[in-house]
Amino acid sequence: MTTPLAPHMTSYLRERLPIEQGASVHTCETYAHCFRLLLEYAATRLKTAPSQLHLEQIDAGLVLGFLEHLESARKNGSATRNARLAAIKSFMRFVEYRVPSALDQVRRIFAIPAKRTDTKLVRTLTMEELEAILDVPDPRTRLGIRDRAMLHTCFVAGLRVSELVTLKVEDVSFTPRPSLRIVGKGRRERLLPLWKQSAPVLRAWLAVRGSASVPELFLNARGQNMTRAGFEYILRQHVAVASARCPSLQGRRISPHVLRHSCALWTLQATGDIRKVALWLGHGSVQTTEMYLRADPTKKLEAVNAVTPPSLRKGRFSAPDRLIEILSSGKRAQDYAERTSRKRPWIGPRRRLTVHNNELC
DSSP states (O other): OOOBSHHHHHHIIIIIIIIISOOOHHHHHHHHHHHHHHHHHHHHHHTSOGGGOBGGGSOHHHHHHHHHHHHHTSOOOHHHHHHHHHHHHHHHHHHHHHOGGGHHHHHHHHTOOOOOOOOOOOOOOOHHHHHHHHTSSOTTSHHHHHHHHHHHHHHHTTOOHHHHHTOBGGGEEOSSSOEEEEEOGGGOEEEEEOOTTHHHHHHHHHHHHOOOSSOBSSBOTTSSBOOHHHHHHHHHHHHHHHHHHOGGGTTOOOOHHHHHHHHHHHHHHHHOOHHHHHHHHTOSOHHHHTHHHHHOHHHHHHHHHHSOOOOOOOOOOOOOHHHHHHHHOHHHHHHHHHHHHSOOOOOOSOOOOOEETTEEO
């Protein structure tokens, strides 16, 4: 007896994630995107409609094939692969209590290990590169004012793109000083004071924003709330224009998270306190913020200057006379190379010849 997959998937996305677990809208959208990719792959592989798939068909072999498809066809990295696998395991954990007969199938999927990932240095922008990007939007147009306010706010507050697009008008305060109220990952709320240059940028956008049917601070061209894809598209367009003025931007992929990394690294260099950087970014653990210590060369330089290096005995390299003779004569060096490279015939291991009882041994 087979079990239809659609009712369980619908219940998981509409009840388990948003209601029982209280997951954010961003988490629900990410999981839904993962399952859409999985069902499209399964439908193509099994030659059936996604709505006609059964739970028993989503076995460990199909999941492994899907993970390989992500890396080979979609060119996803190990981190994305592991995130998709985590979403599938979360759904299977929900299924094992609803369909006890699928317990063995679920356990096999649980046994699929996550893939090891490379820990690379974070990519950041220099002050020259950042200024080149911020100078691209035209402050004489409404969209230019909006784009400059978005880019500036994303950088100075070190916001995730999800935090930026969900920022509301009521979250901006100018008294007693400019500040933002941010609700970040894990529903952690933080209040960030902004630079004094941030107030005129945000005031200029609020003056031309006008009334809208949505409470979000930043709107798209249709008057609706800005989306993640919309902001990423705007950033790419401005980076393409700025690369003509700043050659170091050419060929680089600048994502919204690069602005966040740049803010974090500059904050670390200014304060020297990793805990303040963690509070500014809204990290749940300081261990997450330690990646900026690896990317900051000034911290390594401080460690080098704080240690007294060992003394080394001075001396000069003295070469053998035969080596000096070979190096000083090109022809002799060539003759030496020919003699050393000439192969000798193999005559087997050498044996000592002795005479024992008038016989040659």
